[in-house]
Amino acid sequence: MIKDNPERYGTISRVLHWLFAVLVLWQFMKFFDRIGEGEHWVGETLxxxxxxxxxxxxxxxxxxxxxxxxxASHRPTHEPPIRYLARGGHILLYAALVIMPITGMLYMVGEGYGVEAFGITLIAEGEEIAWMHTVGGLHSITAWVLLGLTLAHIAMAFYHQFVRRDGTLRRMS
Ligand code: HEM
Ligand code: HEM
Known part of the structure; x- marks a missing residue:
């Protein structure tokens, strides 16, 4: 089942969801740069x-x-009012997931570092660009917001699973 239906998320949605969960967790490791200036296992490998x-x-x-x-028209949903809370939470998660890489790019280019991904130079080093640096400054704040949203999201998933026992987790697994 490739597509979603009202009972279950399809393969593509589930693969994307869990791939993001792993990669976003990996990205959160950047917070550990705050400890010992990143001179530890996490800072040197991940x-x-x-x-x-x-x-x-x-x-x-x-x-x-x-x-x-x-x-959107045929995804699993909930009864109101949880429907609106879940939808609002998911939209906020999406917004943060869009803002994060864009502000990350702006930060790097604004600082004049350029961007290199998997050994390929995508944007060459150059002059500092003040407005990009300023907008890129939202990267760290948004990272904290995304962390909060993610923790709330996981708490809600466990609440559905262990308190309401309504099968919400099963439709994403
Ligand atoms: C969804 C994607 C991303 C996530 C979840 C993410 C997450 C984070 C986190 C958690 C931090 C640490 C913030 C702090 O300690 O206050 C951080 C910092 C940073 N990220 Fe990202 N990031 C993402 C994408 C990117 C991209 C695409 C770039 C560059 C092209 C980038 C460049 C940076 C830089 C340069 C810092 C250090 C900023 C500073 O020292 O203020 N990030 N990011
Ligand atoms: C242990 C980690 C996680 C668990 C147990 C979990 C669980 C779930 C469950 C059960 C749903 C279905 C909710 C519903 O139908 O109302 C869901 C949807 C969703 N989750 Fe997670 N999640 C996790 C991590 C994450 C992370 C790290 C993100 C992104 C930062 C994320 C973003 C989303 C989004 C945007 C949806 C809406 C459906 C979609 O568009 O894919 N989740 N999650």
């Missing part, structure tokens, strides 16, 4: 992939948004 994986996520979020819009 964090150096930050720009490459962020660039991959920029491409994947376009695919995911287009796919979600194409499936």
């Amino acid at each position: 964090v150096p992939w930050h720009v490459s994986i962020g660039t991959l996520l920029l491409v994947l979020i376009v695919v995911r948004v287009v796919w979600a819009l194409s499936q």
Whole structure:
């Protein structure tokens, strides 16, 4: 079952969801740069992939948004009022997932570093660009917002699974 239906998310939605879960978790490892200036195992093995994986996520979020819009009319949903809370939460997650890679790119280009992903130079080093640097400054704040949204999202998934026992987790697994 490739497409979604009202009972279950289809293969493409599920693969995209869990791929994002892993890659976003990986991106959150960048927070560990705050500890010991990144001079530890996480900082030396996982964090150096930050720009490459962020660039991959920029491409994947376009695919995911287009796919979600194409499936919107026949996806699983909830009874009101949870329907509106879940939809609002998911839209906020999508918004943060769009803003993150864009502001990351703006930060790098604004600083004049350019962007290199998986060993390929996508944008060459250059002059600093003040407005890009300013907008790129939203990257860190949005990262904290995304972390909060993600924790709330996971808490809601567990609430559905263990308190309401309504099969919400099963339709994404
Ligand atoms: C969905 C994609 C992304 C996520 C979830 C993400 C997440 C994060 C997180 C959690 C931090 C640490 C923030 C902090 O400690 O306050 C960070 C910092 C950073 N990210 Fe990303 N990131 C993403 C994409 C990108 C991309 C595409 C780039 C570059 C092309 C990038 C470049 C940076 C840079 C340069 C920093 C350090 C910023 C600073 O020191 O203020 N990120 N990111
Ligand atoms: C342990 C981690 C996670 C669990 C258990 C989980 C669970 C779920 C479940 C059960 C649904 C279906 C909700 C419903 O139909 O109302 C869902 C949907 C969704 N999840 Fe997660 N999730 C996890 C991590 C993440 C992460 C890290 C993100 C992104 C930052 C994310 C973004 C979304 C989005 C946007 C949806 C809406 C459906 C879609 O468009 O794919 N999830 N999640």
